[in-house]
């Protein structure tokens with residue numbers, strides 16, 4: 001792996017940072033233009049990464065159009081801030097990372113990809129087959145792979161259904177410890193504890209704590225987190241990253257989204 005390729009991994013796994021926020025943009029739910037406006041508003045609020053993906057209805061076209069629109073919008077504001085000494089240029093330099101449904105929904109314009117094994121899937125397709133199918137595309141495009149164990153917890157939502165996950169129940173702390181340890185032994189750098197997009201209840205703090213105590217990996221938590229207080233519970237339990245998808249998509253007005261996310265991030269790190 002070359003220097004440029006590993007930069008995003010170092011950035012994502014930087015242990016000196018307090019819990020960071022990332023938004024998830026689902027190309028199946030919004031136009032590229034809307035996605036780009038939401039990404040700029042989120043980064044202005046302090047989000048540190050933009051994930052692009054979804055568990056259904058994404059393909060090469062809508063994923064690529066969305067990634068390109070977000071990259072162009074962030075480049076434009078970076079350029080604008082470089083022309084204005086009162087604005088900090090580096091604030092805008094956040095990675096745009098694929099969070100893919102599978103090998104058929106990728107974009108060469110992304111900085112990196114969560115190269116993941118859905119560890120508690122019952123299907124070989126999500127354990128290894130999609131990864132093999134996408135690997136050479138990723139290599140050729142020069143997208144940085146972020147080695148990640150993806151673990152779906154109850155209620156699991158669409159990701160759990162599509163991925164045929166044997167869900168981790170909220171009190172199965174020993175089981176999540178075993179998955180976290182396995183992820184570390186496999187050499188993954190990140191684990192993503194997922195409750196499913198739109199989940200009524202997020203991943204329990206018991207599960208996050210048990211994972212935190214079992215490994216030194218970067219822990220990403222998402223699914224059903226809609227406010228800063230809930231994000232703080234995840235942060236206190238040991239999450240390095242908190243992801244929100246639906247929260248971002250509920251806003252059409254970029255200023256309102258920016259204000260809401262600014263408050264969210266401030267409460268999360270309170």
Ligand code: 1GP
Nearest residue numbers: 197198222223224245246
């Ligand atoms: C889904 O964890 C993410 O993969 C985000 O979930 O849409 O509920 O924020 P929400």
